[in-house]
Amino acid sequence: MSGIPDDTLPDPVPLMGCPYKANPYPLYERMREASPVHRVLFPSGVQAWLVTGYEAARSALNDERLGKNHGRGNDHWRARASIMPEPQHSQLQVHLLHQDPPHHTRMRRFVTDAFTSRRIDQLRPRFQELADALVDGLPEHGPADLVTGFAARFPFQVLAEVIGLPPELAGRFDRDWGKVVQPVGPTDPGRPRYEARLHGLQGYIADVIAHKREHGEDDLLSRLVVARDRGELSQDELGSMIFQLLVAGQEPVTNQLTTALIALFHHPGQLARLRGDPDLLPRAVEELLRYDSAFELTTWRFFDRDSELHGTRVPAGDSVIVSLCAANRDPRRFPEPDTLDLDRGSNPHLAFGHGIHFCPGATLARTELQIALGTLLARLPGLHLSIKEEDLEWIPAVLGRGTHHLPVGYDQRL
Template sequence: MTQQPIVLPYGDPAFVADPFPFYRMLCQGQPGEDGPVRRAVIAGGLEVWLVTPFEECLAALSDPRLSSDVRLATDPRLMRQLPVAERESVLGNMLRADPPDHTRLRRLVSRAFTARRVAELRPHVQEIADRLLDAVVPTGRADLIEDFALPLPVTVISELLGVPTDDRRAFQRWVDHLLPWGAEPQDPAVVERAWRQMRAYLTGLLATKRVRPGEDLLSALIEARDEQRRLTEDELVSMAFLLLAAGYITTVNLIGGGIAALLAHPDQLRTLRDDPALLPDAIEELLRYDGPVNPGVARFASEDVSIAGVDIPRGATVLVGSALADRDPERFPDPDRLDISRGDSAHLAFGHGIHYCLGASLARMEGEVAIGTVLRRLPQLALSVAPGELRWRPTGLRGPERLPVTFTPGASLAAVPS
């Protein structure tokens, strides 16, 4: 086995723009190189055990020996990247919890994301999408991230949780400082300040809702905390933060990245315009082809474990390379081809096992509404810059930072007489 870990080249603009050629080379390997599990250096200089084949990734995501609790990691840098004074609060959410805490926390919010509840939300999400496009349709140009892909899921999750409209830009700014957007860790002082501001805001918002509860998810969680004693105060704050951040950030990249992929494949764009019934299949293929979680999700070995014959020590960080697995030719024929009629939704873009994305149904629905509305209302849609000029987030949550486009101007729905 190769002694030196392979380094993912986050400093290479070509890799940031399109990491899949490098992933392909990595997975194909050379004689004498590592197999399906190998040591790798990722963003921030962290060393991980990278799992790449689909079947091994699928198994790893269900393996109880691979924990979500970062406190098990032997690499101290992982904990140091979290806000110093609030580490226990940050860790007190279901994303980083194992059973039985994970089971208890997830059960408290799962009813807000059922298929029935998501279907009930769809008409309102359509109204939001149309309202956002009404503002740009007459101009013939837009940044589909800033003008559309970002505010749509932010509005949806804010309304679902009961966050006031005027506060949404502030929490977006704090989340931007808290999440690892770049190849290097965020400045600890910036992260610390953002978390303190976010925590102070959430504490104040929850206090207000204790006095004046509404028909929203945060009010329901407060009841679970105060009357049913099913949450600690730290868990309540952490849950609020997780739902706010996770409720929009991956969906922004699903919408923006999905539209960018379609623009890069005009035959698929044309096929989808001609047959909108393909939209659900298109969303699944866009998630598989270039989903928002890239290269994958981290787990931490709670004991010595063997994956595909490779011995991994207790405390090691295991990176389950879901983005690489979703291009595995053993699982998906011709995996590097975008094919919206592929009809295969068994990808790992939303994870697998007990941590399967709670908001997957909501994200799928928002993606369908958003991309379907863009294709219906923006004729002759095209990038207004060369494809190589698009800037992509370099790690973790993949998507274009901006998506400047032009299209044939038209009338807004609000201006069309009924």
């Protein structure tokens, strides 16, 4: 399935093509067995060093030598990877994912209160209302596309509630803007559309800031604007953090819903068991996150000097990326890792990362997945994939996994 013959792995290993996106796990298995670190090649022409094993991945995610700030990237990396043009790169790429301490520590404290377990639990009934309303809008009988009808809408509606995005602004958000995180090189025919997305998203963020400055409330977006006006955040940091919330806060959950449902469709016995025993949902969600994570690869990390990484010499400024999916299928950590086991006990997967960059929205994402899967299975009896699994259209994103559409059938809508 990897598209690479069973012989010596090439250098660099190409991470591209439809077979790879549909099922990268056979290739990851070969890479893990050969070495914890490999040079890889992405469709944009960017080369990076990929970490694949569980212990190696966990160590790299917690390695203080590896920084996230793009200023650490060398000229060779920057020539290919700094795809977002100026001034947008400087204005939208200084969010939490691209910061190191102490800047990361200072910025992260502004968002953590909005995503505490206590607050998310308080909002659970509202999230359930949103999920039920979306299911109410599906056809009484199949077929339906669960991406356009549910998975692409539910996470954004939930996010709007959590961060304080008012309905009038939430209704204006164009999901197409989220594609600005998918690399499009300067000579790509799709470059003009890519830049149009950037300008559209920047204009939208400016409108959100203006609205919150005039109609401030006790919510995350208002607090970020107040922090900017007090000089605690720069203008670019404010715009970047809102950019991260809008894009990273909803698209990965959309994708995780598709990978989770596809995994359950592939294991109908497990699906039936989960439908019959909703109490399994919290544990099932952890296993589905491990089995096929929407966060397939992390974003860039860099050494500031030539360094050793698990026996491989990595030049300063080259990008280091961790494969969360490869780590989560490592048999040295997870017995029978290619089996979807809803009874799996210890499940310290890395789907949300590890260390100081552990996803601050992990509790929210877990709650969304539990509510979404529980609602869909309970209210759509006979839910099944209505096309062949090999005909699914996987998104071409470099770092993430998910499908553009998820055509399903079901007996009725309850």
